[in-house]
Amino acid sequence: MADLSTVEEFVPIQQKELLALLSTGVREDGRKFDEYRKVEIQTSIYEKANGSAMVKIGNTVAVAGVKAELGEPFPDTPNEGVLTVSLELLPHASPSFEPGPPDENAVEMSRIVDRGLRESKSIKTSELCVLPGKKVWVIYVDIYAMDHDGNIVDASGIAALAALLTAKIPEVKVEGEDVVLLESTRGIPMVERPVPVTVAKIGDYLVVDPSLSEENVADVKVTMTTLESGVVSSIQKSGSGTLEESDVLKIYDLAYEKGKEIRSLLAKLG
Amino acid sequence: MSESLVLITQDGVRLDGRRIDELRPVKMQVGVLKNCSGSAYIEQGKTKILVAVQGPREAHPKHIALPGRAILRTRYHMAPFSTDERKSPAPSRREVELSKVIREALEPALFLEEYPKTVIDVFIEVLQADAGTRSAGITAASIALAEAGIPMRDLVTAVAVGKVGGKVVLDLNEAEDEHGEADMPIAMMPSLNKITLLQLNGRLTRQELEEGVNLVKKGIKELYSLQKQVLRARFSGAQVEV
Amino acid sequence: MYFKHRDIVTPGDLLARGRFRVGANVVKVGEDGYYATVLGSFEVQNGVLSVRALRGPYMPRKGDRVIGMVVDISMGSWSVDIRSPYEATLPAGRFPVRINPVLDDIRKYLKVGDYVYAEIAEFDRFRAPVLDATASREFGPIKQGVVVAIEPTRVPRVIGRNGSMIKLLNKELNANIVVAQNGYVWVRANDSTTINRAVRIVKMIEAEAHTQGLTSRVEEMLKTLKSPSAQPSMSGEEGNGGGV
Numbered sequence: 001m002a003d004l005s006t007v008e009e010f011v012p013i014q015q016k017e018l019l020a021l022l023s024t025g026v027r028e029d030g031r032k033f034d035e036y037r038k039v040e041i042q043t044s045i046y047e048k049a050n051g052s053a054m055v056k057i058g059n060t061v062a063v064a065g066v067k068a069e070l071g072e073p074f075p076d077t078p079n080e081g082v083l084t085v086s087l088e089l090l091p092h093a094s095p096s097f098e099p100g101p102p103d104e105n106a107v108e109m110s111r112i113v114d115r116g117l118r119e120s121k122s123i124k125t126s127e128l129c130v131l132p133g134k135k136v137w138v139i140y141v142d143i144y145a146m147d148h149d150g151n152i153v154d155a156s157g158i159a160a161l162a163a164l165l166t167a168k169i170p171e172v173k174v175e176g177e178d179v180v181l182l183e184s185t186r187g188i189p190m191v192e193r194p195v196p197v198t199v200a201k202i203g204d205y206l207v208v209d210p211s212l213s214e215e216n217v218a219d220v221k222v223t224m225t226t227l228e229s230g231v232v233s234s235i236q237k238s239g240s241g242t243l244e245e246s247d248v249l250k251i252y253d254l255a256y257e258k259g260k261e262i263r264s265l266l267a268k269l270g
Numbered sequence: 271m272s273e274s275l276v277l278i279t280q281d282g283v284r285l286d287g288r289r290i291d292e293l294r295p296v297k298m299q300v301g302v303l304k305n306c307s308g309s310a311y312i313e314q315g316k317t318k319i320l321v322a323v324q325g326p327r328e329a330h331p332k333h334i335a336l337p338g339r340a341i342l343r344t345r346y347h348m349a350p351f352s353t354d355e356r357k358s359p360a361p362s363r364r365e366v367e368l369s370k371v372i373r374e375a376l377e378p379a380l381f382l383e384e385y386p387k388t389v390i391d392v393f394i395e396v397l398q399a400d401a402g403t404r405s406a407g408i409t410a411a412s413i414a415l416a417e418a419g420i421p422m423r424d425l426v427t428a429v430a431v432g433k434v435g436g437k438v439v440l441d442l443n444e445a446e447d448e449h450g451e452a453d454m455p456i457a458m459m460p461s462l463n464k465i466t467l468l469q470l471n472g473r474l475t476r477q478e479l480e481e482g483v484n485l486v487k488k489g490i491k492e493l494y495s496l497q498k499q500v501l502r503a504r505f506s507g508a509q510v511e512v
Numbered sequence: 513m514y515f516k517h518r519d520i521v522t523p524g525d526l527l528a529r530g531r532f533r534v535g536a537n538v539v540k541v542g543e544d545g546y547y548a549t550v551l552g553s554f555e556v557q558n559g560v561l562s563v564r565a566l567r568g569p570y571m572p573r574k575g576d577r578v579i580g581m582v583v584d585i586s587m588g589s590w591s592v593d594i595r596s597p598y599e600a601t602l603p604a605g606r607f608p609v610r611i612n613p614v615l616d617d618i619r620k621y622l623k624v625g626d627y628v629y630a631e632i633a634e635f636d637r638f639r640a641p642v643l644d645a646t647a648s649r650e651f652g653p654i655k656q657g658v659v660v661a662i663e664p665t666r667v668p669r670v671i672g673r674n675g676s677m678i679k680l681l682n683k684e685l686n687a688n689i690v691v692a693q694n695g696y697v698w699v700r701a702n703d704s705t706t707i708n709r710a711v712r713i714v715k716m717i718e719a720e721a722h723t724q725g726l727t728s729r730v731e732e733m734l735k736t737l738k739s740p741s742a743q744p745s746m747s748g749e750e751g752n753g754g755g756v
Contacts, residue, residue: 104366111363119472230475233471233473237371241378242464243464243466244463248479379523417566424524505553
C-alpha cells in the first residue's frame, strides 16, 4: 500500500531559517536561549478592583484584576474561601483572536494559569472563611491578554500573581449571623508565589519566553510553574511535537531559575 | 490529605492492595465496532472507555482541508453517567482542553502526510471514570488508529504517575487522585522514547519529578506490550480480549 | 533481522538493521533502522522489506478498476463513493452511452444509490479521482447480481496470483465474480443459491487471507458444494456444506 520511504519531516521554510540562526546560539531578537524579554510589572492600576496588575513581557501585555466578594462556599469545603481564575484573549491582542466563546487555545491557556495558582495552594483559603459553612470570600481573578507577541501564559500568570499579592480586601466583623465590612483592609493571605515559565522547543533547542514568531515555528511548548522551594506545581506540554526524556529536567531547571528571577521582580513591588 | 484515609501504608501497600509500581488490572479489545474505520475498548481498574476512529475521509467544509496532510480531530467526552454526579452532556472546558492535549499526544505518531486534504476523527467516550481517563483514552485511541490501518511511527501509550501519602506511585485510581498530592499523566511513543503528553497538577520536588518520569516508563512498557498483543491477536482473526 | 517473513508486526516494531530496500508500510529511521508503520504481516523478498497491512483505507490509483455508489448528482457528472478518503467523479462524458447533459437528465442513466463499475482515469494530489466507464464493456451501471464489501487489503488474496483464485471460483461455482480494487466484489450467477455460495466463499477468503493452506481449503469447500447432498434447495441454504 503506502510507500513511506520518501516521507520527510516537513520543515517549514521559516523554521529552517530560525534553526540555522539558533545553531549559532542566537535567537531572532538577539536573546540568549535562557533569557526573558524585558518584564515590566505595574500594580494597583484599576481602583475599582481589589487588586490589579499589568505585566508586559516584551510587547506581550496581560492585565489582571482581582475582585473579592462574599459568597457561599463549595459544599465539600464549607470552611474555605473560593478562588476562580479566568483568562480571556481579547480581540485587541491579535487579528487571530475573535470575539465569542473561547477556542481550545484560550481554554487551555486559561486552565494552565488557573492550575498554576490553584495547585500550588498559594492562597490560604482557610483564612478566607467568614461564617463557617455559610459565608466565605470568593476571590475572582480575571485576566485579559491585551497584546499578543508570544508567551501570553507567563504574562498572564505573573499578572494574576502580582494582582493577588497587592490586593486589599475589607476586614470584617461578624455579629451573630451578620457580616459587617469595615473600612480597614488586609491583604489576601498568600503562602506561595507560583511563577509560570514557558519554554519552547524548536528543533532540538529549548528557548525560554518564546516570542510570537518563535511560538509559530515551535513544535512544542512546556509551561512549568514553580515555587520558591523548588517544588513544581503545574506542568503543561502544548503543541503536537515531542519531548525527549532528558528535556523534562532541563526545562524544570530553566523554569526554576527564571521563576526565581521573576519572583525577585515581584518582591520589589509595593 | 484526609486524616482518616490512609492511602498508603508504611510498607508501600496502597488502598487497593497494589504496590507503588503496579498498574491496575487492564483489559483491551480492538475492532469492537462495525461502522467505523477502527475501534478499541479499554478497562483500566474501574475506568472504562470506548474509542472510534472515522476516516481518513474528505474534509468538510472544504476550506478546513490542508493541502499537504490530513487533519486529526479528537473529541474527548464523558458520558453523563460516567461520574458520581451526573455530568452535563455539553462539552466542559476540561473536555475541550483534554481533547486538545490528547490530539497533540497522538498527532506526532501519525503519518498525516499520507492523506492530504482529509480528516481523521478520533472519538473517545468515557463510559465510567475512575481517574486516568485521558491516559487510557490515548492508549485505546492508538490501537484503534492502528487497527484502522493508518500508518504510524509508533503506538502511543500513556499512564499517570502521582504522589500519594508522600510516595511516588504508578496509575492513580480515583481516590488516590482526589486525596493525593500530585497527578502527572504522561504519554510516550515507547519505541522512539519520545514524550507526547506531559501534564502535572499537584506538587512535586525536582527529585520526585525525576522519579515519576522513570516510574511511568515501567507502566508504559507493560501497557505497550499489551497493546501489541491485542493488535496481533486481531490480526489472527479472533475477537480476543487481552 | 528482528522478525522473519510472515511474522505479524505492529507500528513501531523495529524490523531490521542494515541495508535493505524499503517497500510498502516500512519507514527507514536514521542510518540503518527499518520500522513497521502498520499492523500486518512482514514480508522480505529480494532485499525489500515491506508489511502487508491487515486493514487500511483504499488509496485510488490510476488504472484501478473500482465499484462505487452514486451519492450525488450535478448537471454534468455523478459523485461516486469509492470507499476511499476521496470521493470520485464520473463525468457524463465518460459514461458508456453518449449523453448530452444539457438535453438529457443524467439521472436517467444512474441515480443516487446505484452502483457503477469503472476505472480510475485520473488521480493526483490536487484533484479528486476521476472515473471512466468507457474503456471496457464490463463498465457501467450495475444492474444485476449483488455487490458485497470486503477489506481492500484482502483484494489480492481473493483475486489470487494471476487471478488464479477468482478463476477457480468462477469455474467451480459457475458464477461471474468481479473483484474491484477498492474492495467491492460484484457477483452474478444464474440463481440466488450460487450467488449466496459465492458471497460466502469470498467472505471466507477475506477472513482467512493471511493463513496458510487457504487455497486447498477453498478447493475442498468447492468440492463439497458440488456434491449431491449440497444441491440447491428452495431456501438457498447451504445444506451440509463446510462450515462457512
